[in-house]
Amino acid sequence: MKKNLAEFIGTFWLVFGGCGSALLAAGFPNVGIGLAGVSLAFGLTVLTMAYSIGHISGAHLNPAVTIGLWVGGRFDAKGVLPYIISQVAGGILAATALYFIVTGNGSPIGSFAANGYGEHSPGQYSLLAAILTEFIMTFMFLIIILGATDEKAPKGFAGLAIGLALTLIHLVSIPVTNTSVNPARSISQALFVGDWALAQLWVFIVVPIAGAVVAGIVYKELSK
Numbered sequence: 001m002k003k004n005l006a007e008f009i010g011t012f013w014l015v016f017g018g019c020g021s022a023l024l025a026a027g028f029p030n031v032g033i034g035l036a037g038v039s040l041a042f043g044l045t046v047l048t049m050a051y052s053i054g055h056i057s058g059a060h061l062n063p064a065v066t067i068g069l070w071v072g073g074r075f076d077a078k079g080v081l082p083y084i085i086s087q088v089a090g091g092i093l094a095a096t097a098l099y100f101i102v103t104g105n106g107s108p109i110g111s112f113a114a115n116g117y118g119e120h121s122p123g124q125y126s127l128l129a130a131i132l133t134e135f136i137m138t139f140m141f142l143i144i145i146l147g148a149t150d151e152k153a154p155k156g157f158a159g160l161a162i163g164l165a166l167t168l169i170h171l172v173s174i175p176v177t178n179t180s181v182n183p184a185r186s187i188s189q190a191l192f193v194g195d196w197a198l199a200q201l202w203v204f205i206v207v208p209i210a211g212a213v214v215a216g217i218v219y220k221e222l223s224k
Helices: 002-024 034-057 063-071 077-105 127-148 158-177 183-193 195-222
Strands: none
Touching: 002 034, 002 077, 002 183, 034 158, 063 077, 063 127, 063 183, 063 195, 077 183, 127 158, 127 195, 183 195
16 A cells, blocks of 8 residues: 555656646746756656655556566566556546646636647647657656666666656657656546547557557566
8 A cells, every 4th residue: 555655646746747847837928947847847756756755666657667567577467457546546636736726817728738649739740650759758768767777777876867768758759749658647637638638548548558568578688
């Protein structure tokens, strides 16, 4: 239960901090943080949680990460479903809090930082572009996580490497899909947007998990 609660809290922080920065600060008049700021915010959520709850739950904060670590032989199968439930629940609670904050000045939620492709992509990128982006980004994210947390890797730097990796991922892919690489983050926002966000949600569940699974298989071979 302690591990599941840690994942709940950690994923809450990831969605609240990352999506919150996009919704509240990215385009704020004159002092907006922009895409670079949002990218850094997502990286900082993972970085801070890695060093605060990593010793409790591993700070997965992401169903794709949990599944990728299981495929890579780093996580027990019996913990996969409880972790995923905790992560999705944490993300939904964060999105709920953001909903009330964002609408607190009478503003509509708009796209609510939901992930999308085609006309719902920030840069109007196609479904194929979205699939390639999410697969490659999640694949590389898991390779970095598996490598940085390997027993042979330098100690104490995993959280830094993983946080910076997520920052880089967002710097590249926000224009394409608003960056998912995390089904819990995508589910939480889509539930409030409904309509097109729910219709396109399958991409941001299936593709990140596929990328994570392939990364788990590849890294297992690399580390033999």
